[in-house]
Amino acid sequence: MTTDTPARLLQLLSLLQTPREWPGGELAERLGVSRRTVRRDIDRLRELGYPVQATMGADGGYRLVAGKAMPPLVLDDEEAVAIAVGLRAGAGHAIEGVDEASVRALAKLEQVLPARLRHRVATLQAATTPLTSGDGASVAPETLTVMASAVAGRERLRFAYRAGDGTxxxxxxxxxxxxxxxxxxxxxxxxLDRADWRTFRVDRVSEPFATGARFAPRELPTGSAAEYLRRSVYQRHQETYTLGVTFAAPAEAVAGRLPAWFGAPEPLDGG
Incomplete structure (x- = not known):
């Protein structure tokens, strides 16, 4: 019999998350309480936002149904490991939005994952190899989760970084x-050391560590992080070319029709 109410509510919630109809008598037997206590606990879950539906009759019972908001879930060990592994795979997915959402969810899950389950997830991860595309650059899920947690918690982040030239x-x-x-x-x-904004390729980051030191967010020079990254990458790879153009017209006539940034035309030999 579970006498602790919070523990009993979690156990009841875990049972209701199984997609089936639960008769009140069976729930009472599973929890070791009376049917009246089950009804009170069901009311408590409803007050917490869990949409528990009750049906009357001999075959009636209780069922957790879809609501307007996503309620907290109770996972057993196998479910937690399966979700963590799936999120790690999703973190490297190429579908827009899936990878970012996977990292956020993985950071939340691994924050509360017991050590024994973290070991199981890490063991499974070490035994599998994803097929990468492009230049084959891969990112460890642990690196992403540390960074995501630091971003969400506004904590200063320390790490080692390898530039494109190996420095x-x-x-x-x-x-x-x-x-x-x-x-x-x-x-x-x-x-902080360079007193300026920077972009870092995460596959070149190692030993990320959230220091715990909080900071007030600074204003980004551009409207969004994606726009800042786009401009940063564009400027980094922008090349300069010298272009020579020959006009079949006098230099004076051409000069009046060219924008200032084009430069001043020079006459060829003979005018």
Missing amino acids: GTRRVTEPYRLVSTGRRWYLVAYD
């Missing part, structure tokens, strides 16, 4: 947002 540095940042391009993950953050 290694240590960074202390105020993480703003994780951005997925479908092929790669980027961190948009304010670099």
